[in-house]
Amino acid sequence: MMMGFFVHSGFLVFLGLESGNIPITNVYESFISLLWCVLFVYINLDYLYKLPSLDTFLVPLVTGLSIWAMTFDGGNLTVAVSLKNFWLVAHIIPIFVGYAAFTISFSLSIMYLTQQRQLKLKLFGSLFNKLPSLEGIDRLMWKTISFGFPLLTLGLVFGAFWVRTQNILGEMWYLDYKVILGLATWLIYAALLHMRLVASFHGTKVACMTIAGFCLVLFTFIGTFFMGSKHAFQKVNEQTHIEVLKDFQVK
Amino acid sequence: MSIIVVGLNHKSAPVEIREKLAFNANNIPSALSQFLQKHPSSEAVILSTCNRVEMYVSSLEGTLKFEDILSFLSEFHKIELNYLSSYLYHYNDDRAVNHLFFVAASLDSMVLGESQILSQVKEAYTIASVEEATGKVLNQLFQQSLNAAKMVHTKTSLGKGKVSISSVAVEFAEKIFQDFTGKTVLVVGAGEMCELLIKHLYEEGARTFVVANRTFERAQELANAYQGQAIKYELLGEYLAKADIIISSTSAPHYVIHVDQVKEAIKHRRGNPMFLIDIAVPRDIEPGIANIDNVYLYNIDDLQSVVAQNIDERTREIEKCRSLIEEEVEHFMARLEEMKIEPAITHLRNHFHNIGKEELNRLKPKLKEVGKEDWEQVVYTMERTINKLLHHPAKVAKQEAKNGGGYRYVETIKKLFGIFHHHSNPPHQ
Numbered sequence: 001m002m003m004g005f006f007v008h009s010g011f012l013v014f015l016g017l018e019s020g021n022i023p024i025t026n027v028y029e030s031f032i033s034l035l036w037c038v039l040f041v042y043i044n045l046d047y048l049y050k051l052p053s054l055d056t057f058l059v060p061l062v063t064g065l066s067i068w069a070m071t072f073d074g075g076n077l078t079v080a081v082s083l084k085n086f087w088l089v090a091h092i093i094p095i096f097v098g099y100a101a102f103t104i105s106f107s108l109s110i111m112y113l114t115q116q117r118q119l120k121l122k123l124f125g126s127l128f129n130k131l132p133s134l135e136g137i138d139r140l141m142w143k144t145i146s147f148g149f150p151l152l153t154l155g156l157v158f159g160a161f162w163v164r165t166q167n168i169l170g171e172m173w174y175l176d177y178k179v180i181l182g183l184a185t186w187l188i189y190a191a192l193l194h195m196r197l198v199a200s201f202h203g204t205k206v207a208c209m210t211i212a213g214f215c216l217v218l219f220t221f222i223g224t225f226f227m228g229s230k231h232a233f234q235k236v237n238e239q240t241h242i243e244v245l246k247d248f249q250v251k
Numbered sequence: 252m253s254i255i256v257v258g259l260n261h262k263s264a265p266v267e268i269r270e271k272l273a274f275n276a277n278n279i280p281s282a283l284s285q286f287l288q289k290h291p292s293s294e295a296v297i298l299s300t301c302n303r304v305e306m307y308v309s310s311l312e313g314t315l316k317f318e319d320i321l322s323f324l325s326e327f328h329k330i331e332l333n334y335l336s337s338y339l340y341h342y343n344d345d346r347a348v349n350h351l352f353f354v355a356a357s358l359d360s361m362v363l364g365e366s367q368i369l370s371q372v373k374e375a376y377t378i379a380s381v382e383e384a385t386g387k388v389l390n391q392l393f394q395q396s397l398n399a400a401k402m403v404h405t406k407t408s409l410g411k412g413k414v415s416i417s418s419v420a421v422e423f424a425e426k427i428f429q430d431f432t433g434k435t436v437l438v439v440g441a442g443e444m445c446e447l448l449i450k451h452l453y454e455e456g457a458r459t460f461v462v463a464n465r466t467f468e469r470a471q472e473l474a475n476a477y478q479g480q481a482i483k484y485e486l487l488g489e490y491l492a493k494a495d496i497i498i499s500s501t502s503a504p505h506y507v508i509h510v511d512q513v514k515e516a517i518k519h520r521r522g523n524p525m526f527l528i529d530i531a532v533p534r535d536i537e538p539g540i541a542n543i544d545n546v547y548l549y550n551i552d553d554l555q556s557v558v559a560q561n562i563d564e565r566t567r568e569i570e571k572c573r574s575l576i577e578e579e580v581e582h583f584m585a586r587l588e589e590m591k592i593e594p595a596i597t598h599l600r601n602h603f604h605n606i607g608k609e610e611l612n613r614l615k616p617k618l619k620e621v622g623k624e625d626w627e628q629v630v631y632t633m634e635r636t637i638n639k640l641l642h643h644p645a646k647v648a649k650q651e652a653k654n655g656g657g658y659r660y661v662e663t664i665k666k667l668f669g670i671f672h673h674h675s676n677p678p679h680q
Contacts, residue, residue, distance in 0.1 A: 119426060119547050124557060128426070134524055136429040203522030203545045 001046075001055055004062075005039045012036050022089060030092070031069035034221070035062055037100035041144075045104060049140060053130045057107040057114075087162040095155030099217055101148030102189070105141050106214035109207040112137040116204060138202050141210060145196075149189050156186055181220035188213045252388060252591050253313040256347040257320040257339055258298075258305030261361050264338035271330055274299035276378065283384040286323055290315055294389040298354070298375040300368065302361050307351060309388040317341040345584050348392060352576045355400035357409065364409040364565045369400050387590060392583065399579040406575060407568040412561030417447045419557045420528050420549065421455060424496055427526050427547060431457035437494035438462045438479075439487060439508070440501035441469040444530050446476075448498050453477055461494070463487045465501070491516035497527045499535035510539045517543055530554070585653040592652040595661040596645045598670050603637045 012032060015023040023029035042058060045051060115131045118124070131137075159182075192209050195201035259269060274282060279297050286295050292311040298304070306320055321339065325332040342350050353359045355372045376393040379385045385393070404410045413419045428434055436457050438445050441464040449460055460479030463486070464470035470481035482490060491497070491512055501507055508527070517525060522545055529536040529550040541548040611633060615626070648660045664670070 115426065119423070120541070122549075122553055124560075131426075133425060133429045134427050139429065200521045200523075203524060205522060205544075 001039070001043065001059070005036075005043055008032075008036050008039060028069060030096075030221075031065070034096050034099055035065055035069065037096045038062055038103045041097065041100040041147075042104055045140075045144065049143070051140065052132050053127075054104070054107055054111065056127075056130075057111050058104065061103065061107055087158065087166070090158040091155055091162055093155070094151040094158070098148040098151035098155060099221065101144045101151070102210075102214050102217050105144040105148065105210050108137050108141045108144065109210040109214075112141065112207040113204070113211075116207075134203075138206065141206065142196060145189060145192060145210065149193055152186055152189065156182055178220060181216065185213065185216045185220050188216060252309070252311060252587065253315065253344060254307070254309045254347045254388065254392065254587075255315065255317055255320060255341060255343055256305055256307050256350055257317055257324070257341040258303060259338045259340065260303035260305075260359065263340055268335075268338050269302070269304060272304045272324065272328055272335070273301075274304065279375075279378050280382045282327055283379060283382045285327065287384055289323065290319065294379075294386040295384050296375055296379040296389055296393060298372060300371045303354070303359075305354070307347070307389060307392070309386070309392070317343075345580055348583050349576065349580045351392065351396045352399045352579055355396040356403040356572060356576060357400070358403075358569060358572055358576070362414055363562065363569075364404075364411075364414070366404070366410055369397065369404075372400070373397055388587065391586060391590070395579065395583050395586075399576060402579070403572050403575050407571050409565055409568045409572055412557075412564055414558055414561050414565070416444070416530065416551070416554045416558060417451045419554045419561075420448060420498075420530075421451045423528075423547075423549060423554075424452070424526055425455070427524050428495065431455050431496075433459070434495040435459045435461060435493050436496045436498065437487075437490055438473070439497065439499040439535065440464055440531065441466075441473045442500050442502075444500045445498055446473060448528070448530075449473070449477055449479075452496070457496070461490055463490070488512050492519040495523070495525065497525070497536075498530070499528070500530045501535050502531070503535060504533060506535060506537045508536045508540070510537050510543070513540045513543055513546060517546060520545070528554075588652040588654075589649050592648055592660050592664075595664050595670075596641075596648065599645070599664055599668055600637075600641055602668060602670050603641060604634070607633045607637050 012023055015029055015032065019029070023033055038058075039062065042051075042054070046054070111131060112134060115128070115134055115137065118128045118131075119134070159179075163179075188209070192201075192206065192213065196206070259272060261269070264272075274297050279299070282297060283295055286306075286308075287293065290308075290310065293315055294309040296307045298307070306324065308315060308320055320341075321336060322332060324330075325335055350359075351372075355369060357364050357366065357368045360368050372393070376385070376389075376397075380390065413422050424431070431452060434457055436449065436452055436459065438449060438460060441462060445462075449457075453460075458478070460474060460477050462470040462474040462479055462481050463484050464473070464481075465484050467481060467483060470484075473479070474481040487507070491508070492515075494516075497508070499508060513525070513527075524545045524547065527536055527540065527546065527548045529548065532551060534550055536548060536550070538548070538550075540546055611630060614629075615621075618626075621629075648664065652660050
């Protein structure tokens with residue numbers, strides 16, 4: 001895992017040096033950065049809480065997403081030069097670290113449901129012995145969600161400021177798919193936390209809701225591109241380049 | 252130099268016999284000292300557990316017989332010799348070593364692979380060594396038996412997997428709950444099996460026990476033993492929602508915990524899991540309860556099948572353990588042969604050095620004016636020459652002795668150098 005993390009970090013630095021930006025300015029770079037955040041958060045959590053055999057669940061997920069990132073056709077979408085500023089970093093970084101925490105809570109949920117199924121069906125193989133207790137997994141799920149949620153909130157708040165102050169999504173910014181889905185993601189995790197805090201909600205239902213939350217995260221991140229939402233990304237073509245250059249020269 | 256073990260175990264003798272021959276921590280020291288008074292040039296260790304009583308003896312001259320140990324045991328415990336002998340087994344030398352290694356590795360235990368025997372062997376050895384009843388041979392033997400046992404446990408899965416109903420149940424509980432502190436254990440029935448499970452859970456950190464039993468006094472008795480609370484059997488339903496772990500083992504001919512009750516209870520548990528263990532036959536807990544979300548129900552068959560599976564797995568490891576132990580026995584026997592030759596080599600060395608000293612004493616008056624430093628050089632050269640001369644034969648003799656027949660070499664050395672009256676190193680060092 002550590003080896004993978006270092007290779008990934010190296011690749012990210014390479015991407016950054018090549019483009020001269022923090023590598024979050026196109027869809028591919030964003031994907032790679034997000035996966036780096038997942039590994040970063042995992043390694044830190046593993047150090048803090050010792051997450052036995054979570055890598056069994058996380059590695060296939062990260063590998064799958066990496067392959068997707070490499071084959072994903074982002075339609076040459078990139079962030080306009082004019083948007084490469086403080087707000088971009090303030091908006092994206094907290095959201096990505098939050099997403100990373102949600103990815104881990106998703107893996108924990110799969111782990112929870114696997115262990116729960118083994119306990120119900122009385123399947124006592126080597127995986128059963130390796131996995132921790134349901135209660136232990138549940139506690140970690142709670143920790144990762146409560147770590148990711150404030151970061152997601154922060155990222156969304158910065159995004160809202162950005163959109164209001166610089167009018168980057170137009171007048172009807174609140175109809176942007178990514179904005180709507182982002183809000184839905186926030187709501188689902190807020191609901192989870194609320195149920196946990198107020199009704200001390202545990203168990204299978206929490207695991208299922210966490211999975212639903214993560215699906216929404218993935219959809220918000222990638223799915224919106226299929227729906228035609230560009231969310232401030234724009235196609236890289238001759239025209240854009242000329243416009244961007246003009247824009248730059250005027251400034 | 253010989254090693255003998257005499258003893259009986261759960262396979263060779265019933266408990267009535269075992270208890271007659273059993274020793275306890277208080278009388279082992281006196282038994283050892285009595286034995287050594289009778290047989291001064293020997294070493295002894297007594298291993299006495301609920302499943303076995305064994306006496307390991309090493310005799311320096313190799314003259315001690317199995318019958319000597321047998322008669323000592325019969326005298327010490329005042330049991331008829333004939334009565335005893337049919338239950339006892341005895342092994343000599345490599346077979347005795349093999350037996351101890353088997354015992355220590357828990358291959359001869361009633362519950363294959365249990366870990367308690369290792370500490371019992373260790374304790375038996377410690378008592379004997381404190382009493383100065385062990386010497387070169389048994390020190391080496393017991394230390395190596397402990398190492399071999401540990402090695403067998405790490406290299407095989409002999410000790411893996413729980414092999415009792417209660418430990419398997421606790422293991423499952425550990426897969427549901429991270430820890431047992433703050434968890435409520437509801438016990439229905441107050442039989443022996445319930446008590447065993449409570450004990451196990453208590454050891455793992457559970458502190459809140461609620462006991463319900465038809466006979467309230469018995470419930471109270473059990474609850475008091477673990478600082479728990481006894482409740483009236485009729486109130487059982489009310490306590491279900493509070494219980495994280497429920498153990499049921501009543502002799503009721505019908506179910507005592509029903510689906511509806513648990514469905515109602517789980518509503519109040521806010522998704523917290525509930526673990527139910529039904530060890531009663533006929534069953535106490537309605538099987539349909541297993542289908543409720545966040546509820547885990549295990550009956551006696553579920554637990555027993557895991558126990559059987561684990562025992563099977565341990566049994567499959569026996570061959571692997573056997574070959575590991577055989578290797579260890581070979582190493583030990585080689586070391587023993589080497590040990591046999593060591594006193595002879597020491598004597599040979601002393602013999603040569605004595606001759607050297609005599610010659611130096613003869614030389615000194617002849618040299619009129621020799622300085623202190625020069626004389627020291629002469630003494631040093633003499634010692635160095637002797638050591639150099641002896642180095643190779645000693646090395647070869649030790650090496651050859653390892654392959655067996657150490658005594659042959661001892662005899663040859665004695666004959667070649669005319670060392671006829673040597674006394675080997677005494678034991679207890």
